[in-house]
Amino acid sequence: MATERPAKLRVFSLNCWGIRFFSKLCTQRYEMIGELLDREQHDIALLQEVWSEQDFLFLKKKLSSSYPHTHYFKSGVIGSGLAAFSKHRIQDALLYQYSLNGYPYMLRHGDWFGGKAVGLVILDVLGLKAHVYVTHLHAEYSRAQDEYLPHRIVQSWELLQFVRHTSCGADLVVLGGDLNMHPQDLGNRLLRSHTGLRDCYTETGTFDGCEDGHTLIANNHFTKKQDLIPFEKGIRIDYILMKGSQRVNMKCESLSTTKGSVADKPFPYSDHEALTAELALFRSEDSRQHESGNTPAVSEQMDVVTEACAVVKEGLCQTEAMRDKAMHLVFGSLLLLLLPLVLAFLPCSCSFSFSTVGLLGAVCISLLLSGALLYLLFTTHIKVLKETEDQMMLTSNDLQTKLTGCQLSGSSSSDGSPELQPRSPFKREE
Numbered sequence: 001m002a003t004e005r006p007a008k009l010r011v012f013s014l015n016c017w018g019i020r021f022f023s024k025l026c027t028q029r030y031e032m033i034g035e036l037l038d039r040e041q042h043d044i045a046l047l048q049e050v051w052s053e054q055d056f057l058f059l060k061k062k063l064s065s066s067y068p069h070t071h072y073f074k075s076g077v078i079g080s081g082l083a084a085f086s087k088h089r090i091q092d093a094l095l096y097q098y099s100l101n102g103y104p105y106m107l108r109h110g111d112w113f114g115g116k117a118v119g120l121v122i123l124d125v126l127g128l129k130a131h132v133y134v135t136h137l138h139a140e141y142s143r144a145q146d147e148y149l150p151h152r153i154v155q156s157w158e159l160l161q162f163v164r165h166t167s168c169g170a171d172l173v174v175l176g177g178d179l180n181m182h183p184q185d186l187g188n189r190l191l192r193s194h195t196g197l198r199d200c201y202t203e204t205g206t207f208d209g210c211e212d213g214h215t216l217i218a219n220n221h222f223t224k225k226q227d228l229i230p231f232e233k234g235i236r237i238d239y240i241l242m243k244g245s246q247r248v249n250m251k252c253e254s255l256s257t258t259k260g261s262v263a264d265k266p267f268p269y270s271d272h273e274a275l276t277a278e279l280a281l282f283r284s285e286d287s288r289q290h291e292s293g294n295t296p297a298v299s300e301q302m303d304v305v306t307e308a309c310a311v312v313k314e315g316l317c318q319t320e321a322m323r324d325k326a327m328h329l330v331f332g333s334l335l336l337l338l339l340p341l342v343l344a345f346l347p348c349s350c351s352f353s354f355s356t357v358g359l360l361g362a363v364c365i366s367l368l369l370s371g372a373l374l375y376l377l378f379t380t381h382i383k384v385l386k387e388t389e390d391q392m393m394l395t396s397n398d399l400q401t402k403l404t405g406c407q408l409s410g411s412s413s414s415d416g417s418p419e420l421q422p423r424s425p426f427k428r429e430e
Helices: 026-040 053-062 149-166 186-195 287-292 298-345 347-351 354-414
Strands: 007-018 044-050 069-073 082-086 090-097 117-125 128-136 172-178 206-208 238-243 248-257 275-283
Touching (some): 007 128, 007 172, 007 238, 026 053, 044 053, 044 172, 053 069, 069 117, 082 117, 090 149, 117 149, 128 149, 172 275, 298 354
Parallel strands (some): 007 044, 128 172
Antiparallel strands (some): 007 275, 069 082, 117 128, 172 238
16 A cells, blocks of 8 residues: 555657758757747656757757756767756766667668667656666668667667666666667567566556557658558657666556647657656555566566577677678788789889879778778677677576576475475585
C-alpha cells in the first residue's frame, strides 16, 4: 500500500531533426519547439538531433525560466545532438559515445559524423535520485538489407551496460530517445530484458496519439514515404522507458504523441512525432515486490543475448572480409606504385611525359593511403565486435549457470528433497 499520494513526473522526448542547411525550416521549427516546451511545462525534456550548439543555446535562452537546468552533450565531429532540459536541479552528467557508429565514407548517411552516444543526467526530483538517459542509435536505412544491424546491436549492448552499471544507486530511471528500432527488434528486446526498463506505451493507462504509437508517420509533412516501406502507416522507433527501485514504484498514467501537423502552423515540429509521458511515483514498501516481478526470466535473457551474439559474430565475419579487401588494395597499390618508378628509369621513358608518370604515381599513392585507412578502420571495428562478443559470452555463461541452478533447485524441491545449495569456498568443513 502506498504511504503517500503519488508524485507526478512529466517527461518529453523529441527527435528535432535539426541538421543545419539540410533539414527544412530549422529556424521556424525550433521557435515552435521552444513555444511548445514553454507552454507545456514538462519536468524533463529530452531532445535528439540538436546538431548545432547555436540552436541549443537559443532554446536554453528561450526556456531559461521554465527549464532553469540544462545540459548539452558534445561528441563526434558535429556533436551527439543530445540535450536535456529540466525543472529539477541537475547534480551530475555523464556521456558515453558508442564504439561503432557506421562508416565515415558513407557520406550520404552521415551517422559516423554525429558521434551517436547516450547521455546521463542525475537529477534531484522531490528528494529522489533520478537517473535520466537520452540517446540516439544508428538509423536503419534498409529493412530488407540492414548493413548496420551489427553496429546497432553493439550500441544496444553498450547502452544496456551503461544503464546497468550507472543506475545502481538510483531511485528511479527514465530513458528517452530515438532508438531507431521497432518494438520487437532484437536490440530493443536486448535492452529491455537486461535492464528491466519498461515501455511507457505498453504500460500506460491512457494513450492519446498516432495509431499503434507510431512516431514516424506517413501523414507527417517531412516524412519520406520510402523510409516507411513496407510500413505504409508508420513505425514506432521513439521511446520513453522507465524503471523504479526498492524505494519507488513507477507507473505511466498517460502517454501522448503529436500527430503530424500542428494547429495554426503550416508544418510539424519535426519529421518525428514528440512523446509526452506522465509518470506517477509511489514511495511504497511494496515496490520491491512489484519491480522484481517485472524482471525478465533468465531463460528469456539468455535467448536474447544468444541471438544478439550470433548477429555480432556475423558482423565480425563481414568486417574481417572488408579488412581483407582493404589489405588487397594496399598491396595492389604498392605494386602499381612500382610502375611509374620503372617507367621513369627506362631508356624509352622519353615517350612518357613527366606529368603522366606523376599522375600515375599520385593515383597509386591515393589508393595506398585509402587502403591503409580502411584497413585501420576495419581493424578497429573488429576489435570492438570481438570485445562485445566476449562480453556477451560471459553474460551467456553466467545466465546458463543461473538457469542450471534454478532447474536443479526446482527438480529437487518438487519431490520433497532438500534444494541443492552451492558450497561456500570460505566455509571450513567440520
